[in-house]
Amino acid sequence: MIEVDGVSRWFGDVVAVSDVSFSVGPGVTALLGPNGAGKSTLLRMLCGLTPPDRGTIRILGADPRTDLGVRGHISIVPQQEAMFEALDAFSFVRLNAVLHGIATPDDVARSALAVVELDPDDTRKVTSYSKGMKQRVKVAQALVNDPQVLMLDEPLTGLDPRQRRHMIDLFGRLGAEGRCVLVSSHVLDEVERFGSRVLVIAQGRLAATGDYRAIRDLMDDRPHRIRVRTDKPREIAASLLLHAGVLGTTIEPAKAGRPPAVVIDTTDAPTFRRAIAATAHSVDAQLWEVSPLDDDLESVFRYLVQP
Amino acid sequence: MTNAHPDTRPGPEARPQFEVRRPAAWITFTSLYALLVRSAATRGRLAAVGALSGLSIFTAVIAHASSPDDPFQAGVDFASANLVTLLPVAVLVFGAGTLGDLIDDGSLVYVWLKPVPTHLPVLAAWAATVTIVLPLVGLPVILSTAILDGDSGLLAGTALAVLVGALAYSALAVTAGIRFRRALPWGLMYILLWEGFAAGAGSTATRLAIRSYLRSILSQLADHPLHLADFTLASGILVPLAAGAAALLYATRRLAKTDIA
Numbered sequence: 258m259i260e261v262d263g264v265s266r267w268f269g270d271v272v273a274v275s276d277v278s279f280s281v282g283p284g285v286t287a288l289l290g291p292n293g294a295g296k297s298t299l300l301r302m303l304c305g306l307t308p309p310d311r312g313t314i315r316i317l318g319a320d321p322r323t324d325l326g327v328r329g330h331i332s333i334v335p336q337q338e339a340m341f342e343a344l345d346a347f348s349f350v351r352l353n354a355v356l357h358g359i360a361t362p363d364d365v366a367r368s369a370l371a372v373v374e375l376d377p378d379d380t381r382k383v384t385s386y387s388k389g390m391k392q393r394v395k396v397a398q399a400l401v402n403d404p405q406v407l408m409l410d411e412p413l414t415g416l417d418p419r420q421r422r423h424m425i426d427l428f429g430r431l432g433a434e435g436r437c438v439l440v441s442s443h444v445l446d447e448v449e450r451f452g453s454r455v456l457v458i459a460q461g462r463l464a465a466t467g468d469y470r471a472i473r474d475l476m477d478d479r480p481h482r483i484r485v486r487t488d489k490p491r492e493i494a495a496s497l498l499l500h501a502g503v504l505g506t507t508i509e510p511a512k513a514g515r516p517p518a519v520v521i522d523t524t525d526a527p528t529f530r531r532a533i534a535a536t537a538h539s540v541d542a543q544l545w546e547v548s549p550l551d552d553d554l555e556s557v558f559r560y561l562v563q564p
Numbered sequence: 565m566t567n568a569h570p571d572t573r574p575g576p577e578a579r580p581q582f583e584v585r586r587p588a589a590w591i592t593f594t595s596l597y598a599l600l601v602r603s604a605a606t607r608g609r610l611a612a613v614g615a616l617s618g619l620s621i622f623t624a625v626i627a628h629a630s631s632p633d634d635p636f637q638a639g640v641d642f643a644s645a646n647l648v649t650l651l652p653v654a655v656l657v658f659g660a661g662t663l664g665d666l667i668d669d670g671s672l673v674y675v676w677l678k679p680v681p682t683h684l685p686v687l688a689a690w691a692a693t694v695t696i697v698l699p700l701v702g703l704p705v706i707l708s709t710a711i712l713d714g715d716s717g718l719l720a721g722t723a724l725a726v727l728v729g730a731l732a733y734s735a736l737a738v739t740a741g742i743r744f745r746r747a748l749p750w751g752l753m754y755i756l757l758w759e760g761f762a763a764g765a766g767s768t769a770t771r772l773a774i775r776s777y778l779r780s781i782l783s784q785l786a787d788h789p790l791h792l793a794d795f796t797l798a799s800g801i802l803v804p805l806a807a808g809a810a811a812l813l814y815a816t817r818r819l820a821k822t823d824i825a
Contacts, residue, residue: 304677306824325586329679337825339669343602349674355595356678358587398674 258437264312273298275461285432287448288441290458296441304333332399336410342384346394347377354401369397388415406437481526486518486546494519496536586679596688604662613654617704624708639713643722646705648775652755654701659737660747662689670825682820693734702726721785725778735808739815777804
C-alpha cells in the first residue's frame with residue numbers, strides 16, 4: 258500500500274531523509290527513530306505534503322503529491338497542535354468530512370468523535386482543549402474518510418495512560434481490518450505495545466526493518482558502556498579486564514569535585530553487574546556509582562547507524 | 565532484525581487501487597469560505613481596522629465641520645487618500661492572513677490533504693477577504709466621502725473604485741500570504757514604497773500601480789482631473805481585475821507547490 262523507492266529530501270545543507278526505500282502493507286507498522294531522525298519529514302512526504310528531492314513515493318499505486326484522488330484515501334494525524342482556531346471539535350471534524358466529500362458529515366463527525374471518546378456537543382473551541390484532547394480531535398478527523406492508509410505522527414503525545422491504551426487498541430483494530438497504519442514514535446515502549454513491525458530511521462536513513470522484538474534484543478545484545486566511580490579506578494580497571502566480555506576500559510580522572518571513574522565497554526552487561534561488587538571487594542575499593550551511559554534508545558540508534 | 569532493502573516495486577503499468585471520491589466544488593468552496601471568514605476576522609484585526617475606518621469617518625466629520633472652501637475638492641482628496649492607504653492596508657491585514665496563517669501554523673494540512681483542487685481554497689480566501697473588507701472599510705470610505713460632499717458622481721466613483729480596489733488588492737494580499745512567510749511587512753513595503761512612492765514618479769511607473777487605476781475611476785466618474793490618473797474608465801476597471809486574476813492564478817500554482825509543514 259506504501260511504496261518508497263530511493264527517496265531523499267534535504268533542506269539547504271541539511272539532509273533530512275537520505276535514500277530511503279521500503280514498502281508497507283496492511284496492518285500496523287511503526288516508524289521508530291529519535292527526535293530529529295527524519296520521521297516527520299518522511300511522513301509528510303508519504304502524504305504528499307512535501308515533495309521528495311529524489312526518488313518516488315506511491316500510495317495505493319498513485320503519487321500523493323499530484324494525484325488528488327488518492328488523497329481521499331489517506332489521512333494523517335500531524336504532530337503540530339494547530340487546528341482551525343475558530344472551530345469547536347465537532348465543526349472541525351465535520352469540516353474535514355465535508356472536504357472529503359462525505360455525504361453525511363454530521364453523522365460521520367459524531368461517530369468519529371465517539372470513537373475517540375469526545376463529546377460532539379461540546380461547544381468549546383478546540384484551542385481551549387488540553388493537549389490530550391486536541392490529540393484525540395486530530396485522530397477523529399483522520400477517521401472521517403475511512404482511510405485505507407493512516408499515518409500518525411507521535412499520536413500518543415499528551416494522552417493519559419487510559420487514552421493511550423484506548424488509542425493503541427484503536428490502531429490495532431484499524432490495522433487488523435486491513436488498513437495500512439503507519440505510526441511514528443521515538444519511544445520503544447510505545448512501539449512494543451503496538452505489537453508491530455518496525456522501520457527504524459536514524460539520521461535520515463532507514464537503519465533497519467523488522468519486528469520490534471529484534472530491537473529489544475538488540476538493546477540487550479549490543480556492547481554497553483558503564484561508568485564506575487571508585488577511589489581505586491586503576492585497580493578496578495585492571496581487575497575487570499580479566500573478565501570475559503569486557504572489551505576495554507578508560508580511566509576518567511577526578512574533575513570538578515567528582516571522584517575518578519572507570520568507563521567500561523562490555524558485551525555482557527548482566528555478568529558485569531554481578532561481577533563488579535566482588536571485583537571491588539577483591540581490590541579493597543569503594544564503589545560510589547555504577548551507571549549505564551547508553552541505556553537508552555538513542556544509543557541503540559547510534560549503534561545501528563555505525564558504519 | 566534485517567537490514568533495510570527495497571521490496572517489490574510496482575512497475576510502470578501499476579494502476580491506482582482506489583475509487584476516486586471528490587466533493588462537489590460548491591460545497592467545498594462554501595465550507596472553506598465560511599472557515600476562512602471566521603479565522604481571518606479575528607477580534608484584533610477587526611478592532612485595528614475598524615478603528616482606522618472609524619478614524620476616517622471622524623476625520624471627515626472634523627473636516628466637514630471646519631467648512632472647507634471647496635467641499636467637492638475636499639471629498640475627492642479624501643476619497644483618493646482612503647483608496648491608496650486605508651483600503652490596501654486593510655485588505656492586506658485580512659487577505660495575507662486567510663491562507664497565510666494556515667500555512668504558518670501548519671493547519672493547512674487539513675485542507676491540503678483532501679481531494680480538493682488547489683484553486684478552491686485560493687478563491688475561498690479571496691472571497692473571504694472581500695467579504696470582510698467591503699463592509700468594514702468600503703462602506704466607511706464611501707460614508708466619509710459623503711460627509712464631505714454628496715455629489716453623485718463623486719460617490720459613484722468612490723464606490724466603484726472601492727469595489728474594484730477590494731477585488732484586486734484582495735487577490736494580491738492572498739497571493740502575498742501564500743508567497744511570503746512575512747507577508748505583512750512585504751505587503752506594506754509594496755503599498756508604501758511602490759504604490760505610494762515609485763508609482764508617482766512618472767507615467768510609465770504609474771501604469772504598474774493599482775492605485776493609479778482606482779484614482780482614474782474616481783476621476784472619470786467624479787469628472788475631476790487627478791494627477792497621474794488619466795486612464796479610461798474601462799482601463800480603470802479591467803486592468804486591476806486582470807492583475808488580480810493573474811495573481812490568483814499564480815497563487816494557485818504556488819499553493820500546489822508549497823511545502824506544507
